[in-house]
Amino acid sequence: MKRTIKFLLPLVLFLIAVGFLFKGLFLDPREVPSPLVGKPAPSFQAPVLGEAGKTFNSDDMKGQVWLLNVWASWCAACREEHPVLMAMEKTGQIATYGLDYKDTDAEAQAVLKEHGNPYKVVATDADGKIGIDYGVYGVPETYVIDKTGVIRYKQIGPITEEILLTKIVPLLKELQR
Amino acid sequence: MIPELGLFSLILAFFFAIIQGTLPLVGVWKNNATLSNFAVPAARAQFVFIALAFVCLGYSFYANDFSVLYVASNSNSHLPLVYRLAAVWGGHEGSMLLWVSILAVWTMAVTMFAKGLPTSFRIRLIAVMGLVSVGFLAFIIFTSNPFERLIPAAVDGRDLNPLLQDPGMVFHPPVLYMGYVGFSVAFAFAIAALLDGRLDITWARWTRPWTTVAWVFLTLGIAFGSEWAYYELGWGGWWFWDAVENASFMPWLVGTALIHSLAVTEKRDAFKVWTVLLSICAFSLSLLGTFLVRSGVLTSVHAFATDPGRGLFILVYLVVVIGGALLLFALRAPTVGLGERFDVVSRESMLLANNVVLAAAAGSVLLGTMYPLLMDALGAGKISVGPPYFDAVFVAIMVPGIFLMGLGPLAKWKKASLPEIGTRLRVAAVISVVSALLVPSVMGKLTLMAAVGVFLGIWVMSTSLILLVNRLKTRQTAVPNLIENLKGIPLAFYGMLLAHIGIGVFVLGVTLVKGYESEQDLRMEVNDVAHIGNLAFRFEGAKEVAGPNYLSSLGKFIVTSNSKEVAVLHPEKRFYPVQGAMMTEADIEPGVLEDIYVSLGEPLENGAWSVRIYIKPFVRWIWAGCILMALGGILALMDRRYRIVNKKETREAQEGFEA
Amino acid sequence: MKKLLILFLLVFNFLLSTSAAFAGEAKPLAEDPVLEARLKAMSHELRCLVCQNQTLADSNSPLAEDLRKEIRAQMRAGKSDQEVVDYLVARYGDFVRYRPPVNSNTALLWFGPFLLLLIGGFVLYRVLKKQAGSDDIQGEDG
The missing domain is CATH 1.20.120 (Four Helix Bundle (Hemerythrin (Met), subunit A))
Known part of the structure; x- marks a missing residue:
């Protein structure tokens, strides 16, 4: 009997590997979770889109829950989530701030004019340096930041209605309490 | 229709x-x-x-x-x-x-x-x-x-x-697939033998040539792919430890182990359980590789999201084929006998030690390839496992294995004595140590890595030659005719020598290119000259040329050494309009001692270009080594032994014979 | 006449020198080749986040450009290689490192193969002992 068990070892190892492979089928190998979740959001000052001379200072956001949405006029997936952002803005539940990533002001403004502006303020990050601080690697990305300035959630890729309802809204309710 | x-x-x-x-x-x-x-x-x-x-x-x-x-x-x-x-x-x-x-x-x-x-x-x-x-x-x-x-x-x-x-696309995939699909034959032999209850010397003898043919194809396929990546990707690397490459490399490592353990099984009717397990594993790893590459679990972008069916289908297939095979193995293996006896120090044991090394090496590749998935599945975060890991772990495991390659073939079958092997290898040891100190010093600077690499490369080659000399000596005393004696040695022996020398050549190539390649990123105006070593590269500018389905900026470089023209190189930057893709086509002057590799970067103002020039010493030896290994396999296949044995068995089996 | 000759020689000389300047020595692309070499060595161990499976050194994606620019700036500011890697890991996680850190999660990865080698060697020795039996065996040439 002991002999047989020894020879079952390859099969057992194989089946364990299969378990992982099966799990792997439902994971996205390219989604990189941010190490910044649970850490203070990097503070930044940046020019405000469309209001020359004005600066947005992230430190001023302390004390409120806010969404930082990284987007750009050249980003096709951003158009996809734009209606969701607009709908969100209409409910007035949350203040969404935009970070216009590696973009020109004129093109960004043209997009907002055409599709509507869901943002309270849009800060600009023309050279992408703020993006690097936030670990942005694919636009759009969205950060949920709490009252103490800590990043609580990061959405990589467009926010869909499903993600909004199942993940973001419940989190916001919890944070705003 | x-x-x-x-x-x-x-x-x-x-x-x-x-x-x-x-x-x-x-x-x-x-x-x-x-x-x-x-x-x-x-x-x-x-x-x-x-x-x-x-x-x-x-x-x-x-x-x-x-x-x-x-x-x-x-x-x-x-x-x-x-x-x-x-x-x-x-x-x-x-x-x-x-x-x-x-x-x-x-x-x-x-x-x-x-x-x-x-x-x-x-x-x-x-x-x-x-x-x-x-x-x-x-x-x-x-x-x-x-x-x-x-x-x-x-x-x-x-x-x-x-x-x-690229021409590589015409040859590489079919040859590579001939290799790793070819292990299906060894797999089928193993399953048939387990079903038949016929795990014995004849089974090993039948499987061996089929396994060798598949191994030869796989060796060549991997070498083609590596050379293709070297010139096509434009940054002169020849191996990236990418999941796709690992998928073909793991079956190669296990297949190599299999060839060696088949030798023991054929000779001594021993280690049959291990050999049959390797036969199953070689093909299983081919299938696993197919799964990893095709299902998108490791590489592609959201492939599963659009079609989870494919990954699931292959996975179920894997469970049926590999799981079934391993179950059969578990049921039948305990009944298999031990076979003939041999000593703890013997050719047999050396061959099996090689198996342990190759299995651990394959394990490191498998682990490195699967680990990111493992971590992710356990929710332990995302990591990347890349060349620095494999260069450290895989190489560390292979070093003792390659050293053993020098000892193994000199050990006598059944029982050998280590001191005796040691005496026989004194000359090889001296040659290798001297080369290990000398070659790196001549190339530039002496580093530990280069010394170890050169030592191992020369060690494998010199021990192989000593083996030949020894073999001749024992024959020479009987019949003092060198040519006759050379002819009298079986082809399989030459095959083994050639394959081992191939490993030596390969190791030298890898060591020297890694240690002494040089790279320059330059900004070159038209007619600018770059001096690298004793070579001078004159840039004659780039002109626009239309290809069949692309537009090209075709650069021209005249390479001279002491005012003598060595090469004219035409690296290209191509634009393929249909996919809107830019491609860098490097141009290479291959050489036995070094490759001169030039690729165009980006156009700068006034007809100037950013240019990348590499000197890659001994890089050809990498693929030359692989080709020698494959030739070794072919020689072994041509050995008279198989023909005679086959004929004899044919008579026994009372059937016609065609090959 | 003599003056004319001198003038001619001067002009000729000038032409020569300009043409020599025209066939100039190629310049390194980077402003600071030493720093660039450091960047290159380091970025070979870093992963481009948006690419299929490419190092930061080999990638031409805009993000890779930006990150290289950032790394250069930090190196110029006197940061050590380790500090730069830490900076990137803090933002993108261990995913950016092709050399996974050695910790409890990756112990199996780093040491597993060697353990396999040891266990394999041990098992082989045991089995060989058994295979050899007790009595003497005669060697064979071949």
């Missing part, structure tokens, strides 16, 4: 594969000759219909039939004909068709050349190959149909990925 004919052929092939995989097994079990006799005709019919399907797909590419989705996605009317044909395996569906076509080629070969086997064994062998084929054909028909129509038809195709528009 042609695509429908292709699909219909595939479906017919599927049914023939089912017949081939089931009825004969029942026939052997129930001792029913009528059912058993289905095996060969069904296998051949399967081959014919798969070949027909393959031709149909090839024709659709040839005729630019953009009403076929796969053609429209992977070809274009401006694509040169040879690449249109190579585009048959340029995407997922077609490469799966190539996979199953090559399996059919191997099955056909088995029906033609494996005639010396006892009938029941041969029938089981063919049936197992049929079962392997059933799953793959089902996968193609149900999830990856290359003949799917696109309605309305596209006006033109989206083109073959420009990276693949």
